Amino acid sequence: MKQDATRNAAYTVDCEDYVHVVEFNPFDTGDSGNLLAYGGNNYVVIGTCTFQEEEADIEGLQYKTLQTIHHGIRVGSIAWSPETRLDSLPPVIKFCTSAADMKIRLFTSDLQDKNEYKVLEGHSDFINGLVFDPKEGQGIASVSDDHTCRIWNLDGVQTSHFALNSPGMSVCWHPEESFKLMVAEKNGTIRFYDLMSQQAILSLESEQIPLMSAHWCLKNTFKVGAVAGNDWLIWDITRSSYPQVKRPVHMDRACIFRWSTINENLFATTGYPGKMASQFQIHHLGHPQPILLGSVVVGSGLSWHRTLPLCVVGGDHKLLFWVTEM
Numbered sequence: 001m002k003q004d005a006t007r008n009a010a011y012t013v014d015c016e017d018y019v020h021v022v023e024f025n026p027f028d029t030g031d032s033g034n035l036l037a038y039g040g041n042n043y044v045v046i047g048t049c050t051f052q053e054e055e056a057d058i059e060g061l062q063y064k065t066l067q068t069i070h071h072g073i074r075v076g077s078i079a080w081s082p083e084t085r086l087d088s089l090p091p092v093i094k095f096c097t098s099a100a101d102m103k104i105r106l107f108t109s110d111l112q113d114k115n116e117y118k119v120l121e122g123h124s125d126f127i128n129g130l131v132f133d134p135k136e137g138q139g140i141a142s143v144s145d146d147h148t149c150r151i152w153n154l155d156g157v158q159t160s161h162f163a164l165n166s167p168g169m170s171v172c173w174h175p176e177e178s179f180k181l182m183v184a185e186k187n188g189t190i191r192f193y194d195l196m197s198q199q200a201i202l203s204l205e206s207e208q209i210p211l212m213s214a215h216w217c218l219k220n221t222f223k224v225g226a227v228a229g230n231d232w233l234i235w236d237i238t239r240s241s242y243p244q245v246k247r248p249v250h251m252d253r254a255c256i257f258r259w260s261t262i263n264e265n266l267f268a269t270t271g272y273p274g275k276m277a278s279q280f281q282i283h284h285l286g287h288p289q290p291i292l293l294g295s296v297v298v299g300s301g302l303s304w305h306r307t308l309p310l311c312v313v314g315g316d317h318k319l320l321f322w323v324t325e326m
Contacts, residue, residue, distance in 0.1 A: 009294060009320035010310075011051070011061040016068075017043055019314030022301040025080040026261060027134070030087030033064075034305060037095055038314055039075025043068050044107070046093055048086075053308050053323060061321065066093075067111055073099045079130040083137040090114075096140055098127035104142060106154065120156045123148070129171045135178040143168025149183045151195065160198060165189065170226075172216035184214030188228060190235075204241050206233055213256045219264035227254030232269050232283065249290070250279055256302045260309060266324070268311050270302050280313050282324045292324050 017040025025035035033048030046069070050062045081094035090110035097105050104120035104127065125145035133139040139159065140152045145167040151160035166187035174180035179195040188206035193199065206228040214226035224235045230250055233243040250271035260266035265285040280299055282292035294313070301314035310323045 007292065007294065007322075009296075009313075010323045011321040013047075013049075013061070013063045013319040013321075015040070015045070015317050015319060017041055017045075018316055019319060020075055020300050021078050022303055022312050022314040022319060023078045023080060024303045024305050024312065025084060026306055027080060027082040027084060028306070029084055033086065034307075035080070035084065035086070035093075036303075036312065036319075037078050037080065038301070038319060039071065039078055039097060041074050042071055044071050044075055044078065044095075044097060045069075046095075046109075046111075049321075051305075051308060051310065051321075051323075053310065067109060067115075069107060069109070069115065071097065071099065071105070073101055075099060076127055077130050079132050079140070081132045081137040082134055094137070096120075096130055096132070098130050098142065100126070102127060102144070104130065104140065104152070106140070106156070118154075118156050120152050122150060122152075122158055125167075128167065128169050131171050131173050133178050134173050134175050139178075141171045141173060141181055143171045143183055149181070149193075151181075160195060162193060162198075162200075169212060170214040172214075174216070174221060175218045176221075182214070182216045182224065184211055184226060186210045186212070190214055190224060190226065192237075202237065202241075204235050204237065204243075207242065208233070208246075212254060213258075215257050215259050215267075217259040217264050218261060219259070223259075223264060225257045225259055225267055227257045227269055230254060232257060232267070234285070245285070249281060249283075258302050258304055258311075261304050261306050262309065266309060268302055268304065270296075270299060270313065280311075280320075280322070282311065282322065292322060294320070294322050296320055 022038040046067045076098040093109040106118045123144040147164045149162040166185045170184040172182040181193045184190045190204040192202040208228040211228040217223035233246040256270045271279040280294040281290040299313045
């Protein structure tokens, strides 16, 4: 049955605060629930979601807040650590945030009495992206408007520093080869760094500016996607340093690009928040048009579920979830 591509969110969860950023945990935590973190003006909330798509005896979405952490300042981005475990005793919740004060906070919690955080200082301007080393979780990479990419250890010490030619917008770590890092700059350049030699090994060009977001496809690491200007762009890094395919997508500038975690042809984009209805779209490389269009009043943040073709976007005091077909 062919449905109209425009549709409302399949599920919503009400939140206490405006949601600026939301991230599903991309790592297996050993538990059936799917961890989700979202950040607002003052708090980070950790919760679990279970969907009827994965458990037959659930109607719709079962959401439960596990912990609300006072952050004290607007949350800019959130990155999960692969050391997070729900099947250990006690459980381990580990993630980091960036904030409006240009600092990174590394949080560790056991969902009971232990709730610690460490501050990582060094950036001199707004931090646009954060990621943990996905293999061991012993490093954090960050990119900033201060034209740097920095690597930190968990003690908060900077272990590497790359000078960029423009603001750093996105950073991704290779899922298997943990010495490879991708850094996307606002001027349209995407570089891959070898952390052993501390050298750039490859670069891509968007030929369009401003590049606002880029993402490495973890299902096929030869693919890189981004949004720049009004367009989404996709590269095959084995073929060319220029995009293989691109399409105009958001009228008033595109904002975020994210690959699905389960299908190398599925990705989502968002338009700029703050306009009346921020557009959210899911695309499939086999289809000329978006396969799903969603409208979010001031939406921000975008994340894919680890095992389902399902996206979450933050909104005004709510989380919105869309489900698509594979």
